[in-house]
Amino acid sequence: MKTKAKPLFGKIWIIGALLFMSMISWMLYDILQREGAIGRYDDIIVMGTNAGFKPFEYKNGNEIVGFDVDIAKEIAKKTNKTLKIEDMSFDGLLPALNSGQVDMVIAGMSVTPEREKNALFSKSYYSAAQRMIIKKGSSIKNKYQLEGKKIGVQLGTTGDTLASKIKGAHIAQFPTAPSVLTELNAGGVDVAILDNAPAEQYTTGFKELIVLPGSLSNEDYAIAIKLGNNKLLEQINQVIDEMKQDGRYKKLIKKYFGNDTISLQGEEK
Numbered sequence: 663m664k665t666k667a668k669p670l671f672g673k674i675w676i677i678g679a680l681l682f683m684s685m686i687s688w689m690l691y692d693i694l695q696r697e698g699a700i701g702r703y704d705d706i707i708v709m710g711t712n713a714g715f716k717p718f719e720y721k722n723g724n725e726i727v728g729f730d731v732d733i734a735k736e737i738a739k740k741t742n743k744t745l746k747i748e749d750m751s752f753d754g755l756l757p758a759l760n761s762g763q764v765d766m767v768i769a770g771m772s773v774t775p776e777r778e779k780n781a782l783f784s785k786s787y788y789s790a791a792q793r794m795i796i797k798k799g800s801s802i803k804n805k806y807q808l809e810g811k812k813i814g815v816q817l818g819t820t821g822d823t824l825a826s827k828i829k830g831a832h833i834a835q836f837p838t839a840p841s842v843l844t845e846l847n848a849g850g851v852d853v854a855i856l857d858n859a860p861a862e863q864y865t866t867g868f869k870e871l872i873v874l875p876g877s878l879s880n881e882d883y884a885i886a887i888k889l890g891n892n893k894l895l896e897q898i899n900q901v902i903d904e905m906k907q908d909g910r911y912k913k914l915i916k917k918y919f920g921n922d923t924i925s926l927q928g929e930e931k
């Protein structure tokens with residue numbers, strides 16, 4: 663009996679060791695896939711955005727569409743990958759880029775020196791500006807009247823930073839551009855500060871709201887990529903250049919803004 667039991671015991675050992683080794687290699691394979699080093703995950707490119715920023719990213723039913731989404735599709739085509747979109751809060755976008763949850767942020771994101779410390783930015787693809795929005799009948803007519811006022815902004819945006827520098831202002835932060843306007847319309851804030859294009863587009867939904875003439879800033883939208891990912895940066899810059907050269911960019915402007923001027927900035931830029 664003893665002599666028969668020994669080989670069986672030996673076999674169990676070998677089977678156990680094999681099982682253990684295959685488990686380890688499976689785990690290793692999975693980690694490598696997630697890191698994008700091999701296999702399936704490599705075929706997907708993930709765009710991080712905040713889909714409440716018309717016409718750049720917004721929901722059409724369940725689908726996220728917009729100017730930025732169309733650019734992302736061109737990038738996916740160029741890099742031979744399938745596009746996946748992750749919708750999240752604007753202030754969570756750069757952290758998601760750094761943790762590897764998304765590969766690129768395309769969200770009407772303005773380039774700022776502060777953000778450049780935490781991400782690479784592509785060439786600019788749109789020139790924007792911050793604008794003031796008021797309710798009809800408001801006494802606020804220009805930027806010199808913002809002191810001490812209750813200002814609605816979108817959390818973590820350049821409008822938020824700008825408002826926080828205004829003397830004595832009370833800042834109310836909201837998650838999306840439309841939610842700022844809803845609050846303004848309800849009388850919860852005296853004025854809203856938002857990017858020009860979404861300000862124009864969303865105020866059309868509120869009869870009482872007006873975008874004031876005059877810009878508070880000049881900004882450039884660009885695509886953010888994780889620090890060190892220079893290969894993707896180069897590919898993205900190439901896509902932007904090619905789109906501008908071959909007319910695809912002009913077509914996009916026409917599709918989302920109804921004309922083919924390069925940007926819709928404040929008249930008093």
Ligand code: GLN
Binds near residue numbers: 770
């Ligand atoms: N352009 C602004 C920024 O970068 C707002 C962008 C947005 O709300 N999607 O902060």
